[in-house]
Amino acid sequence: MHHQDPLDVLLARLHPDRARAGERYETLRRTLLKFFELRRHPDADVLADRAIDLVSRRLADGLMIDSIELFTLGIARHLDSEIRRSPKARRAPVEEVDALTDPGASPEGALARAEAERQRARERKRMLDRLQQLPVGVRSLLIEYYRGSGRARIQRRQRLAAERGGNLNALRIVVSRIRTGLTAGLDSRSPLDPKEGDL
Amino acid sequence: VSDPLDAGQKRAAAQAVVDEAMLRRLLLGQVSDIERSNLEEAYFTSVDAFDRLIAVEEQLADDYVSGTLSPSDRESFERHFAVTPAGRRRLRSARTFHEALGELEQHSPAADQTFPQRGVRWRTPALVIVIIIAIAAAAIGLDMRRTAQQAAQWQAERTSLLEQQDTLRREVDTLRGRTAQVADSRADFSCTQGLNNWYYGYYGAPFQSSSFRLMTLCVDDRYYGPGSSWWVDPSRFWTSIGPAVWFPNGPKSCGRQPIEQWPVRRWISEVEGTVTASGTVRNLLGEFDGFIARIRVDGKDMWSFTVPPGSSVTPAIPFRATLSVSRGAAVDFAIQPRWSDCNDHAEFFITITSDVPLQSGLPPLP
Numbered sequence: 001m002h003h004q005d006p007l008d009v010l011l012a013r014l015h016p017d018r019a020r021a022g023e024r025y026e027t028l029r030r031t032l033l034k035f036f037e038l039r040r041h042p043d044a045d046v047l048a049d050r051a052i053d054l055v056s057r058r059l060a061d062g063l064m065i066d067s068i069e070l071f072t073l074g075i076a077r078h079l080d081s082e083i084r085r086s087p088k089a090r091r092a093p094v095e096e097v098d099a100l101t102d103p104g105a106s107p108e109g110a111l112a113r114a115e116a117e118r119q120r121a122r123e124r125k126r127m128l129d130r131l132q133q134l135p136v137g138v139r140s141l142l143i144e145y146y147r148g149s150g151r152a153r154i155q156r157r158q159r160l161a162a163e164r165g166g167n168l169n170a171l172r173i174v175v176s177r178i179r180t181g182l183t184a185g186l187d188s189r190s191p192l193d194p195k196e197g198d199l
Numbered sequence: 200v201s202d203p204l205d206a207g208q209k210r211a212a213a214q215a216v217v218d219e220a221m222l223r224r225l226l227l228g229q230v231s232d233i234e235r236s237n238l239e240e241a242y243f244t245s246v247d248a249f250d251r252l253i254a255v256e257e258q259l260a261d262d263y264v265s266g267t268l269s270p271s272d273r274e275s276f277e278r279h280f281a282v283t284p285a286g287r288r289r290l291r292s293a294r295t296f297h298e299a300l301g302e303l304e305q306h307s308p309a310a311d312q313t314f315p316q317r318g319v320r321w322r323t324p325a326l327v328i329v330i331i332i333a334i335a336a337a338a339i340g341l342d343m344r345r346t347a348q349q350a351a352q353w354q355a356e357r358t359s360l361l362e363q364q365d366t367l368r369r370e371v372d373t374l375r376g377r378t379a380q381v382a383d384s385r386a387d388f389s390c391t392q393g394l395n396n397w398y399y400g401y402y403g404a405p406f407q408s409s410s411f412r413l414m415t416l417c418v419d420d421r422y423y424g425p426g427s428s429w430w431v432d433p434s435r436f437w438t439s440i441g442p443a444v445w446f447p448n449g450p451k452s453c454g455r456q457p458i459e460q461w462p463v464r465r466w467i468s469e470v471e472g473t474v475t476a477s478g479t480v481r482n483l484l485g486e487f488d489g490f491i492a493r494i495r496v497d498g499k500d501m502w503s504f505t506v507p508p509g510s511s512v513t514p515a516i517p518f519r520a521t522l523s524v525s526r527g528a529a530v531d532f533a534i535q536p537r538w539s540d541c542n543d544h545a546e547f548f549i550t551i552t553s554d555v556p557l558q559s560g561l562p563p564l565p
Contacts, residue, residue, distance in 0.1 A: 031243055034252065037285045038225070044285055073243045120295070127299035143304050146297070169251070176254035183292040 006056035013059055013068060028052070028072060035076050041083065051076045123186050130182050138178060145175050222255040227272060228279030256280075260293040381474065382466050382551040384532070388442040390417035390427050398465040399429040401438050403458075408498030408531060411463055414440070431460060437540055438462050444483065445547055447490060449540030461493075463533045468524040470553045476522055476530070478548040479515040482506050490543045491535040494520055497528050505537075506545070515546070 014028070015021035032051050036044035054075050055068070065071045131139060144160055147153065161171040224230050225238050241248040262268045263276050280286045387395035392413055400413040414429040428441030436448040438460040448460040468474065480492045494502040502520040524530060534545045 027246060027249075031249055033285075034242070034249070035239060037283055040279070040283050042283055044283070067244065069243045070240065073239060077239075120291075123291070123295045124298050124302075127295050128302055131299055131303050139303070142300060146300060147304070172254045172258075173247075173250045176250060176257055179257060179296060180253065183296060186292060186295065 004060060006053070006060035009060040010052070010056040010068075025052075028069065031069070032072065032076055035073070036080070039080050041080070047076075047079055047083075051079055054079075126186060127182065134178075134182075142175065142178060145171070219251070219255055222252050223259060225252075226256055226259055226280055227275040229275060256289070257293065260289050261297065264290065264294050264297065379553055380550060381470060381553045382549070384464060384478070384547070384549040385442050390429075393467075396467045396469060398467070399440050400463050400465060401431055402461040402463055402533060406459070406461060406535070408495055408529065411465060411529075411531065414438075429462075436460055437543075440464060443546050443548065445534045445545040447534045447536035447540055447543050447545070449536035449538060449543070451539040451541075453539065453541035455540075459536060461533045461535045463531050464549070466530045466532070466549075466551060468526060468528040468530060470524065471526045472524070472553065474522050474524055474530075474551050474553045475519060476502075476532075476549055476551050477517070477519040478550050479517050480504060480506055480545070480547045481515045482508070482542070483544040483546050488537040488539055490537055490545055492518075492545070492547055493531075493533045493535055494522070495531040495533070496522050496524060 011018065011021040011025060014024040029048055029052060032048035033044050036047045041047055051072060055072050058071075058075075059065075059068075131142070134142070141160070145157060148156060157171060158168055161168045164171065221230070221234065221238065225235060230238065238248075238252075242252050243249075259268075259276065259280065263273065263281075268276060281290060382396065384397070387397050389395070389397075392398050398413060399417075400411050402408075402410050403412065404410065414431055416430045416432070417427050418430065418433075428439050428444075430436075431438040431448075433439070435456050436458065437446040437452065437455050438448040439446045440462045445462045447462055448455055448458060450457055450459045452458075476494055482489060489506045489508040491503055491505050493500065501522055502518070504516065504518060506516065522530065530551075532547065532549055534543070534547060536543055
């Protein structure tokens with residue numbers, strides 16, 4: 001008897017075109033990640049994959065549903081409540097905030113603090129490189145969008161939105177997507193990143 | 200699975216509850232269970248709602264980093280957002296983003312002088328010229344409209360110059376060899392044919408690209424220390440490839456059948472254009488007659504180097520070959536025995552880099 005891979009079944013249900021299905025899959029996974037993050041699970045990515053696996057298996061079993069997204073949300077809620085009920089979850093508190101605004105005051109050793117500083121410097125350099133490699137128009141948009149403060153900033157953003165023929169909300173989403181692209185994988189190395197000695 | 204409300208109705212109902220203030224309260228943990236449930240349905244079923252949630256989250260992180268949250272919001276934020284590893288990563292990203300943007304801004308001229316700036320910066324001669332023209336015009340009583348037109352013209356020219364400068368900078372970056380590594384023979388080594396686009400095989404006579412055959416045996420062995428290496432048949436030929444060390448089998452062989460075989464690492468190009476193969480080659484044992492390292496693209500010889508015999512370990516010889524490849528091209532790296540394979544203990548490291556455009560993954564501008 002031929003068994004179809006559950007993931008293939010999920011992708012086929014998301015969209016007949018494989019590329020579009022892949023996009024929808026990524027969106028679904030990002031949404032699940034956010035769901036578990038907002039419910040303060042330290043291992044949100046593991047839970048997101050588990051939820052997708054459960055959904056895929058139910059679909060492969062022949063379950064018919066109206067909305068994959070809402071069904072996935074139901075599965076995610078079920079996972080969340082299961083974890084909250086388990087004794088293990090109660091014994092595993094999420095990390096406490098330790099000197100968020102002053103990393104130097106954390107109880108880590110001097111060596112660890114120095115390494116954290118180096119890591120921050122590396123990330124700042126990578127971010128600067130990424131910003132400099134943006135097309136001129138995108139870079140100017142970011143600078144203008146975040147320039148100033150208070151009322152002046154709001155007025156500037158309204159003007160930027162009007163210049164682009166959209167509203168402030170649309171502009172905010174555009175900028176947010178640019179930021180998401182810029183910050184993706186910032187804490188991991190890329191071949192385009194500077195070497196240690198460059199800092 | 201049936202539901203009293205169909206998906207469309209649920210979506211519409213959920214959308215109605217999404218506004219920025221509500222999303223902000225969700226992120227701060229200040230919503231009721233019902234509100235949270237509605238918001239979850241909204242951002243699960245609407246990409247727009249999800250995007251708005253992410254945008255509000257970024258704004259919240261920015262406000263926290265810049266110290267503009269109210270004390271109660273700050274407390275909620277720390278209790279509900281900043282307690283998870285993901286939340287802390289986002290805060291660090293927000294801080295890094297604004298630090299880098301501030302640095303970038305210091306090197307960029309202000310594009311708009313209408314609003315109060317973080318600091319007036321006189322960084323480009325063109326901007327200075329604009330101001331000088333404006334002052335001079337006022338001094339000699341020129342018509343203000345004409346001055347404004349002139350200033351606008353200078354501003355447009357300045358923008359054009361900046362764009363040209365940016366284009367030139369990108370060209371310089373390319374010329375400096377800002378490249379991306381696409382393959383590394385040592386780091387990519389595995390016992391799986393085709394993994395990372397590498398294939399492990401050998402040439403038999405007549406030693407052409409078409410005579411490439413895959414090796415079928417990947418085992419631990421005593422010649423390469425810990426780890427595995429590929430073999431044709433260790434009981435009959437020396438022909439083998441490890442992460443670092445290669446053995447050819449010669450027409451005169453020290454202990455194996457006297458049949459010439461060249462070990463070949465084949466890399467299948469995923470890129471189109473110019474790639475650079477570089478690395479080092481040397482003989483780890485020396486003596487006897489040495490060997491020849493070769494690079495071929497789709498069967499055409501592109502580079503070769505004869506590693507001479509030595510009394511002991513020969514120095515690592517750096518090489519660099521610029522290769523023009525098409526997508527799917529077979530780039531072969533081979534070790535040819537000269538006559539005897541005795542002590543042909545070849546160390547051949549290869550890195551392949553490619554000039555590639557930056558994949559920013561950014562959305563188009565509106």
